Amino acid sequence: MNSLLCSFLNGLHTVIWIYTIIMLIYAVLSWIPDLRGRWSDAIGMLVEPVLAPVRRIIPPMMGLDLSFLVVIVLLQLVDGVIGRYAFNACYL
16 A cells, blocks of 8 residues: 555656656746747647646736746646655555
8 A cells, every 4th residue: 555655656756757848848938939849739738727827826027927927836836745655664
């Protein structure tokens, strides 16, 4: 049971880490339009459904989209909680 929980928490940590990297790539694509291509549409399909609800709460101000930062901070907070729980459950 404990090893299953540890595997799940480690997998969740990996998913959050990969999604954070995807979001960072999406941010770079928004700053450098020359890098965009068909592949950037796939990244947009992964990121935009998460950013859209946050944008409804916090609309872009003066051309600055804060929804990206809010989602990144929330992901890091969740990852920190998962990391602490995983450490306590798996290593202590």
